[in-house]
Amino acid sequence: MLFQVRMQIIIPHDADRAIVQQLSATELALAQKFQHDGKWLHIWRVVGEWANVSIFNVDSIDELHDILTSLPLFPFMELEITPLCKHPAAVN
Amino acid sequence: MLFQVRMQIIIPHDADRAIVQQLSATELALAQKFQHDGKWLHIWRVVGEWANVSIFNVDSIDELHDILTSLPLFPFMELEITPLCKHPAAVN
Amino acid sequence: MLFQVRMQIIIPHDADRAIVQQLSATELALAQKFQHDGKWLHIWRVVGEWANVSIFNVDSIDELHDILTSLPLFPFMELEITPLCKHPAAVN
Amino acid sequence: MLFQVRMQIIIPHDADRAIVQQLSATELALAQKFQHDGKWLHIWRVVGEWANVSIFNVDSIDELHDILTSLPLFPFMELEITPLCKHPAAVN
Amino acid sequence: MLFQVRMQIIIPHDADRAIVQQLSATELALAQKFQHDGKWLHIWRVVGEWANVSIFNVDSIDELHDILTSLPLFPFMELEITPLCKHPAAVN
Amino acid sequence: MLFQVRMQIIIPHDADRAIVQQLSATELALAQKFQHDGKWLHIWRVVGEWANVSIFNVDSIDELHDILTSLPLFPFMELEITPLCKHPAAVN
């Protein structure tokens, strides 16, 4: 079951930079774990933004919710989530 | 060079349905050709819409423009185009 | 797997009214069939609009897409789709 | 008398986390009480957000106002409220 | 039970003017009937627009829906509906 | 001369609550004085919001400006102001 997720990170300018860097490092490791698990199929950086476009492959909506809310930067994210189907023109 | 493209098809209600179906068939064949050529990496249907989310891999912005404007349904499309970079957390 | 769907019907003023009424009747019968099948859990009319708020219970995103695009008035709909999870405060 | 309410919780990043957690716990208990009273018919979590979609069944607009403003997290909520009618296609 | 309703009339430029005038005349008579019945408490013209701001006093949301959809110009209206409560500062 | 005014109160979460309560009390008294003076014809609470919909009857635009800016909570308000005319369908 596929979902496109656009994650935008918005850090308040008076947040503690050391904490944010620590959260970012943990986030990167966790993002790679979810990729190795086959849950996070793709992640691309949006040019000129602290943002990414990602494709998730999950068993349920609840699983997607658990993954997203487990991310350390989740409290600083704006998310746009689009449920996806197979397209009749897709060759794969 | 990667671009995400969201294509939304909007057909006026008084358009000639036979012509639209013919354009759609040609479009499907062309979309598959661009996939086989490695230019159109992914295409997913957006649930509940005559719309798709796609990833293109092109050599230049002009090439992307030529591909998009060659699509038979292009006059009926609203397009959102997002240039993408490699993400530091991507494992592939 | 639950989705909230808001359907807004927008009929162009120069559409054939007899055809629209026929589509509406077929739509009503189909909406009741999907309710009896347990796929369409709730449907409420939005006050002052030709619109409804509905809750669907489907096995997959593709099934939701098939249901929505099978509705006779689908070409006249604007849809807003929200994937839903179980809420920790829900008593049922 | 039915109303759909979408509640979005927005906590400023420099709010006191202990106080917010305490408010959340009180909120959960109160939400369950209103469900047992038959006032709060449904509550679903919106995927990837600290938000819910709810259906309220109240005797008056004032009663809905009193319920919503009694919620401990009300000062941190953005609310969208939609009055609902019975739908002619509803089987229940 | 009070609702504020803002009605904006939008007539397509190729609509039949004679029919629109006839609908407007019927609408005016019906609006006055609902005022005499105590259902339509206030109606004001918005300056520079074919629009009004109105206050309705109804027994239920369904009654409001029935009144609004009975108006002859309803198919040409955009409606904004706001449920209202008694205000603690109101002297009446 | 009639104006509809929608007032939305937005208090920053780190404002001094005691001061805000004091301003609110003064505001309530002033709102009642303007009602007794016949300047503030109606005030209704918008459900689920710290907001109201009001109708003012003033001699000039400057008088309306003076009334609104004299309100103690004015610095925390977002205002939408709509000039109103007599409606041809109004029975009063």
Place this chain on the structure above:
Amino acid sequence: MLFQVRMQIIIPHDADRAIVQQLSATELALAQKFQHDGKWLHIWRVVGEWANVSIFNVDSIDELHDILTSLPLFPFMELEITPLCKHPAAVN
């Protein structure tokens, strides 16, 4: 009593051009009459648009409504109306 009005003219592409030109000519004459009467204080063309920014000086909101709806192109206008006061920094 001053109002700023922004008028945007939007002509459907299938409107009768001869009629529109005739309406425009009548409109120009009427706009000059209202200027000579001291009701229409200023009119400026917005660059690159069939639009103007105007200042009206009227005795009442109803008078402004009557002037605007008397304009031959009114059915093709989108209007934005802003009530204005004297500014404390104005030297005139």
Place this chain on the structure above:
Amino acid sequence: MLFQVRMQIIIPHDADRAIVQQLSATELALAQKFQHDGKWLHIWRVVGEWANVSIFNVDSIDELHDILTSLPLFPFMELEITPLCKHPAAVN
């Protein structure tokens, strides 16, 4: 060369009020100087807002930029700037 400028002043609630008042006084004096110089032709207060609508008559875009950025409250302004032409219906 004429430009319409709409200036909206937005003061953060935790700004130093004494400094803001001092800036406002300096701003008022400067606004009057630019009026006497013939650069700032008109200034009107927008009802119910800390905002104005102004007309500037300048020799170049750079001159307009220098005037606007010299205003003491410029860091607290949101500006909308519209280049204006002579209108064919203008009698002056």
Place this chain on the structure above:
Amino acid sequence: MLFQVRMQIIIPHDADRAIVQQLSATELALAQKFQHDGKWLHIWRVVGEWANVSIFNVDSIDELHDILTSLPLFPFMELEITPLCKHPAAVN
């Protein structure tokens, strides 16, 4: 005096294609004339759209207005116009 102009061409689907092609050809020739005259400094195609981003160098706002409204496709354009100054970091 520099202005950035974004031109978006929107052709109604039932417009006469032969006329539109003729207008486009005339437009291209005129755009090149204005470039040779030094009035139209730059023109770039926006990827995936019938739109361009252009820079104009004109003597007055009225000259810009005359150029834009002389373009054959002007009735089908949506324009966004941004007045530009010299930037302190510009090396040319």
Place this chain on the structure above:
Amino acid sequence: MLFQVRMQIIIPHDADRAIVQQLSATELALAQKFQHDGKWLHIWRVVGEWANVSIFNVDSIDELHDILTSLPLFPFMELEITPLCKHPAAVN
């Protein structure tokens, strides 16, 4: 490969002004270096805003991302990025 970038600088009112000035000075030097390198083709100030419109000429989307995120004021920027093609009417 050309991109138009609109950069808007938004400095929180409680930021350290000395630091911001230092970042601005470094930014100016870096902007000039990228211009001398032929990467930053044009930069214009938007009138009345701490904003610029720029044209970049880069070898890849990743190079554009690296340039933009290397700017000292990047954390305070809102960016709009538009990929550009050669226009058929361009004479150069």
